[in-house]
Amino acid sequence: MDKALKNKRIITAAVTGAWPKKENNPNVPMTPSEIADDVYACWKAGAAIAHIHMRDDEGNGTMDHNKFAETVKLLNERYPDCDIIVNMTTSGDIYATDETRVLHVKELKPEMASFDCGSMNWLNFGLFLNSPKFLEMCAQVFKDTNTKPEIECFDPGMIGNAAYYIKKGVLEAPLHFQFCMGCANGITGSVKDLLFMKETADRLIGKDNYTWSAFGVGHSAMEVMYAAIALGGNIRVGMEDNVMYSKGVLAESNAQFVLRAKRVIEEFGCEVATPDEARQILGLKK
Amino acid sequence: MTWGVGFFYYRCPRCGRKFKYAEDLMIYFEDSFGHCPDCGVPGIYVKDGPRGKDDNEYYEVEE
Numbered sequence: 014m015d016k017a018l019k020n021k022r023i024i025t026a027a028v029t030g031a032w033p034k035k036e037n038n039p040n041v042p043m044t045p046s047e048i049a050d051d052v053y054a055c056w057k058a059g060a061a062i063a064h065i066h067m068r069d070d071e072g073n074g075t076m077d078h079n080k081f082a083e084t085v086k087l088l089n090e091r092y093p094d095c096d097i098i099v100n101m102t103t104s105g106d107i108y109a110t111d112e113t114r115v116l117h118v119k120e121l122k123p124e125m126a127s128f129d130c131g132s133m134n135w136l137n138f139g140l141f142l143n144s145p146k147f148l149e150m151c152a153q154v155f156k157d158t159n160t161k162p163e164i165e166c167f168d169p170g171m172i173g174n175a176a177y178y179i180k181k182g183v184l185e186a187p188l189h190f191q192f193c194m195g196c197a198n199g200i201t202g203s204v205k206d207l208l209f210m211k212e213t214a215d216r217l218i219g220k221d222n223y224t225w226s227a228f229g230v231g232h233s234a235m236e237v238m239y240a241a242i243a244l245g246g247n248i249r250v251g252m253e254d255n256v257m258y259s260k261g262v263l264a265e266s267n268a269q270f271v272l273r274a275k276r277v278i279e280e281f282g283c284e285v286a287t288p289d290e291a292r293q294i295l296g297l298k299k
Numbered sequence: 300m301t302w303g304v305g306f307f308y309y310r311c312p313r314c315g316r317k318f319k320y321a322e323d324l325m326i327y328f329e330d331s332f333g334h335c336p337d338c339g340v341p342g343i344y345v346k347d348g349p350r351g352k353d354d355n356e357y358y359e360v361e362e
Contacts, residue, residue, distance in 0.1 A: 032302045037350045066300070074300070104300035129300070136305045136348055165300075197305040197322050231304035231323050232361075254301050256350070260361055 018294050021286035022278045023247035025062040025191075025226055026055035028267045030253025031074025031105045038256035038263050043068045045080055049087035051267050055251070056097040058271035061291035062125065063097050064163070066105040066253065076109040078117035085121060096288045098297065100125035100163055103151060107139055111147045115154045124297050126155065127191070128162035130178075131171040134198045148174075152183045161297055163226075165191045167199030169213040176217040186222040189295050190214060191249060192241075195233035202233025204240040211244055224295060230254045238274065242281050250274045302349045308357050309342025311335035318342065319357040328360075336360045 028051045033041045042051040045067070052063040067080035081101060088095060101123045103114045118126050128151060135141040155162050162184065166172050178184040192210045195202025200210065207227055214223055226247035229237030234255050241248050250270035258264040258273075275285050286294060305322040314337055325332050333342050336358065 027301075030302070031300050032349055034352070036352045037303075037354055102300055107300075127300070136302060138348060141300070193301060195323050196301050201323065201326075230301055231321055233323060254303065256303065261359075 015293060018286070018290055020283050021290050021294065022242060022283045023062060023226065023286045023291045023294060024060045024271055024274050024278070025064050025100065025247070025249040025251075026052070026060035026267050026271050027064040027228070027249055027251035027253035028052060028055065029066050029068065029251075031066050031068075031102075033252055033256045034072045038252060040264060040266055041252050041256065042267070043072050045084040045087055048084050049091060052088055052097060052099075053092045053095050054266065054268040055271045056092075056095050056288075058268040059275040059285045060271045061098060061286050061288045062100050064100045064102065064127070064249065064251075064253070066102045074106045076103075076106045076113045076117065078113070078120055081117040081121060098125055098288050098291055099123045100127065102127050104129050104141070104143070104165075107135055107141060111144075111150060114147070115151055118154050118158055118160055122158040123160055124292075125161045125163050125189075125295075127165050128152065128155070128184075129165045129167075129171075130174045131167070133167055136197050148178070149183050152178065156185075159298055161189060161295055163191050164188050165193055166210065167193045167196055169200065169210060172210065172213045172217055179218070186218065187296060188218060188223040190223055190225040192225060192227040192246075193230075194227060194237045195230040202229035202231075202237050204236060207237055207240045208244065211246070228254050231257075238277060242278060242283065247286075248274055248278075305347065305349055306354075306357075306359075307333060307347045308345040309333055309335070310345055311338055311340065312343050313338045313340050317345075317357045318360050319354075320360050322347070324361070
């Protein structure tokens with residue numbers, strides 16, 4: 014990596030996810046219009062990447078490619094100055110088919126998209142399925158569209174799965190990991206857990222073969238954010254993972270989370286990466 | 300994709316208060332996980348899962 018970029022940290026804003034609704038926090042963006050406006054506000058606040066999901070008209074997670082297209086169109090039309098990296102989910106609805114999970118990637122060719130590197134229970138009442146067949150197909154779509162996979166790992170086994178896919182030629186290093194901490198049925202969200210994830214990636218992938226980011230859901234959010242910065246990682250914030258800003262306080266906006274992340278990064282002595290700097294750090298080719 | 304915090308939702312058998320505990324705080328609360336914050340008695344399990352429409356009806360016990 015370029016020496017000038019060593020001190021830069023990327024903020025990803027995960028603005029809506031597939032779950033929280035207005036009843037949980039009235040400030041969660043739900044429609045393409047709201048999501049586009051929120052992404053722009055996060056970019057203004059310092060986010061270099063927007064990780065986006067879509068909602069149907071009832072507010073449930075959907076992989077409707079038209080919603081993704083509408084959001085991107087609104088973002089481009091309303092905010093031509095915004096150069097944020099758009100990172101689209103491929104896991105926005107646990108009932109979606111393998112095909113609908115990647116249709117928007119094929120059509121819109123985003124710079125980044127998520128790649129959930131294994132299966133797990135969705136809380137205690139469903140399955141979050143990422144079959145070998147789906148992952149190999151997904152990786153091929155990413156190669157065809159020149160989309161950088163964001164390898165989401167909810168436990169160390171998923172890092173091992175990423176190593177397997179490198180050996181097999183399905184994934185190509187350098188990888189970019191998102192360590193998803195504190196999710197039910199995944200690894201818990203402590204400093205020790207995050208260090209273990211990083212050390213596992215160091216062993217299995219190789220220190221110079223990956224970049225990484227992390228976030229903590231719920232009560233682990235702050236601990237993981239501070240630890241990620243201290244360990245040299247990047248961070249993800251936003252209402253996909255936390256609708257509360259602090260104990261008993263609902264978040265006012267996604268930008269509020271980004272501004273806090275920016276303050277923490279700068280107080281630590283680092284700088285917040287611009288989208289173009291993030292493109293260099295992640296090796297994006299578009 | 301994440302789904303936020305998972306909760307255990309309870310009702311107090313003594314005072315009737317509705318309350319919830321985040322799953323990730325099981326380690327913190329140990330044996331008092333699920334107890335009414337006012338009466339200290341074990342709550343009656345109602346359900347568990349992510350935040351739902353009625354989430355605001357349940358007080359979140361955090362300390």
